Ligand SMILES: [Zn+2]
């Protein structure tokens with residue numbers, strides 16, 4: 007499968023563009039565009055999506071093939087006109103996928119993650135989850151169903167995805183005349199804003215036709231305030247992915263009768279009880295060590311993200327040649343690392359055990375590869391011994407979890 011090799015280069019390309027954006031931001035002296043914690047969080051969510059995508063992308067493509075082979079309505083050839091039609095059709099499907107993503111709780115639970123980010127730069131473009139990719143695939147199925155060839159559809163989805171990457175930046179200002187046709191960074195920035203007049207606007211991905219047509223277009227007037235109306239005050243990797251599903255469950259539990267329960271799942275996010283999230287956060291996220299202080303040892307996070315990215319790039323490239331055991335190992339290694347990054351940002355008390363779990367996992371992997379499964383206890387014994395002898399947990403607290411004294 008050629009597309010898989012091709013996707014391996016998406017990661018270095020992403021970091022190259024991010025680097026360029028960061029350098030321009032520095033030169034323009036607009037440091038507020040980047041926020042350290044938020045960028046780390048955005049990138050780790052993007053890495054997870056790319057990682058899990060490797061395991062499920064093939065089934066997405068098989069689904070398109072299956073629908074095309076069994077249920078297509080028309081036989082559409084691949085002419086230039088058809089390609090143009092497909093660009094429009096793709097963006098039209100996107101418009102509705104995206105709009106429903108904001109109007110239906112169940113879909114919003116996946117899409118909200120993209121909107122957590124209070125910074126608007128290329129890292130926000132990476133902030134996409136697997137749940138979102140799965141729902142999006144459901145919508146894309148319309149295209150092979152109509153009769154567009156799956157290969158064309160897949161090519162178009164990659165083009166479409168690449169386009170929307172470049173609309174997440176503040177470095178390109180408002181280009182009024184382009185807005186009549188194309189989604190510009192300014193137009194998409196409005197979509198990411200929480201200001202009253204910008205809410206529920208600009209759902210298009212490449213074109214603004216649909217927003218003009220359905221009355222959801224809004225041009226940038228005042229400078230947008232990016233992020234959610236009710237910001238998520240957590241960088242926990244898992245909580246960011248799942249919090250809205252928990253909120254739906256809680257609302258469902260509180261609702262009485264079929265109609266109310268239906269609304270809890272398929273109703274509008276505008277009607278979500280705003281007191282639910284704080285209650286859940288108290289239940290699940292109360293073990294923060296120092297909620298208002300920032301981590302000083304930032305390089306440790308950069309190293310973890312860097313290593314994850316390098317492994318993911320190589321992993322993507324060689325994915326087809328690896329054994330199932332290798333794949334599962336890499337999957338869990340990177341996921342634990344990403345949970346670790348979030349926990350570091352939040353200074354979770356349990357992070358230290360996660361570090362041990364990761365070291366143990368690597369040791370077990372190599373022992374298994376060398377057929378030394380009966381020696382699994384050795385790294386465990388060494389770790390317990392080292393902990394007792396050198397009180398590593400204390401050292402870890404003092405070195406890695408060192409904090410800046412004030413904000
Ligand atoms: Zn959105």
Ligand SMILES: [Zn+2]
Pocket residue numbers: 120130131174194198
């Ligand atoms: Zn966006």
